Amino acid sequence: MVINFAAGPAKLPEEVLKEVQANLLNCNGSGISVMEMSHRSSNYGKIQEAAIADLRELLNVPQNYKILLMQGGGTGQFAASALNLIGSTGTADYVITGSWSAKAAKEAAQYGKVNAVLPKLESYTTVPRQSTWKLDPNASYVYYCDNETVEGVEFDFVPEVKVPLVCDMSSNFLSRPIDVSKFGMIYAGAQKNIGPAGVTVIIVREDLIGKHLKVTPSILNFELMDKNSSLLNTPPTFGIYVMGLVFKWIKANGGIAGMSERAKAKSQLIYNIIDKSNGFYYCPVQTQVRSRMNVPFRIGSSAGNEQLEKEFLAKAEAEGMIQLKGHRSVGGIRASLYNAITLDETQKLAKLMLAFYENNKN
Numbered sequence: 001m002v003i004n005f006a007a008g009p010a011k012l013p014e015e016v017l018k019e020v021q022a023n024l025l026n027c028n029g030s031g032i033s034v035m036e037m038s039h040r041s042s043n044y045g046k047i048q049e050a051a052i053a054d055l056r057e058l059l060n061v062p063q064n065y066k067i068l069l070m071q072g073g074g075t076g077q078f079a080a081s082a083l084n085l086i087g088s089t090g091t092a093d094y095v096i097t098g099s100w101s102a103k104a105a106k107e108a109a110q111y112g113k114v115n116a117v118l119p120k121l122e123s124y125t126t127v128p129r130q131s132t133w134k135l136d137p138n139a140s141y142v143y144y145c146d147n148e149t150v151e152g153v154e155f156d157f158v159p160e161v162k163v164p165l166v167c168d169m170s171s172n173f174l175s176r177p178i179d180v181s182k183f184g185m186i187y188a189g190a191q192k193n194i195g196p197a198g199v200t201v202i203i204v205r206e207d208l209i210g211k212h213l214k215v216t217p218s219i220l221n222f223e224l225m226d227k228n229s230s231l232l233n234t235p236p237t238f239g240i241y242v243m244g245l246v247f248k249w250i251k252a253n254g255g256i257a258g259m260s261e262r263a264k265a266k267s268q269l270i271y272n273i274i275d276k277s278n279g280f281y282y283c284p285v286q287t288q289v290r291s292r293m294n295v296p297f298r299i300g301s302s303a304g305n306e307q308l309e310k311e312f313l314a315k316a317e318a319e320g321m322i323q324l325k326g327h328r329s330v331g332g333i334r335a336s337l338y339n340a341i342t343l344d345e346t347q348k349l350a351k352l353m354l355a356f357y358e359n360n361k362n
């Protein structure tokens with residue numbers, strides 16, 4: 001058996017994949033695969049509408065927020081968020097706490113003035129408290145990334161700001177309850193917690209729609225997407241279908257509260273082993289903001305012993321645990337524990353970590 005700890009594209013719930021398989025050649029009695037359906041057909045329309053309705057229910061999305069399904073992934077939204085929202089003042093605040101928010105800020109700087117709220121951090125291992133932030137009173141919005149996938153840094157608070165809050169939730173979407181009304185816009189690429197790569201979810205407050213810059217490409221234009229019910233052009237139909245099944249799976253498995261409890265239990269299990277290993281395992285992230293989704297750690301020392309890390313990865317692979325290698329920019333190990341990873345699977349990783357510690361500690 002293989003356990004996939006990838007950071008994304010990542011594991012999908014087995015029940016969902018089985019349902020996809022069972023309906024692959026005949027989707028909902030249509031006699032054809034969902035991949036062959038016209039995106040204008042009523043059969044497909046029902047699939048897309050159900051996915052949006054289930055998401056609205058799961059997150060309690062208020063009626064004055066629109067849910068858009070777009071393409072272009074998180075990177076597309078680095079541009080789209082700026083193109084659609086920076087126009088009112090031409091300036092935006094960016095809270096850079098990791099690689100992805102840094103990339104988003106760089107992209108936005110093509111379309112307006114970007115104010116870095118924090119002094120450049122030496123390493124991405126913390127989230128400076130909001131009292132230290134230098135917000136620009138002229139900003140159109142404040143942008144942050146709720147969970148930095150590469151470094152394993154997750155916000156433990158929702159910023160309180162006077163302008164719309166824009167948040168990249170690509171790697172912790174639907175893993176804990178959120179109050180949508182605190183945000184101007186939330187977005188998430190699907191390929192971590194909610195489905196296959198190719199579809200991106202946008203939740204945006206109605207009054208922020210229609211303020212895009214003139215140069216905004218139609219494909220990234222919230223107003224056009226909204227007016228066309230996310231069917232401006234051919235959407236990623238298969239991805240939306242699978243995502244809809246994931247939403248149903250979440251509903252059947254305790255909803256967001258259920259996902260949140262599981263995320264806490266799974267990540268705590270691994271962090272406890274790290275913390276009790278007398279430095280054999282080392283996680284550089286400040287305890288308070290350690291990610292429940294992506295657990296990065298080094299082995300042997302805080303800088304990592306590459307030989308030991310190689311051995312650990314080989315042992316894991318031999319036991320069917322794959323894609324545990326840390327991001328190339330930080331090295332070491334990264335265990336991604338998205339919604340589809342079970343507690344049982346996390347326990348297997350925990351067992352390996354304990355055995356490896358016993359065999360290699362000095």
Ligand code: PLP
Pocket residue numbers: 008072073074075076100145147148149150168169170171189
């Ligand atoms: N934001 C976060 C938090 C991510 O983890 C990623 C990708 O891993 C991205 C944005 C970029 O997403 P994409 O590859 O879909 O453009």
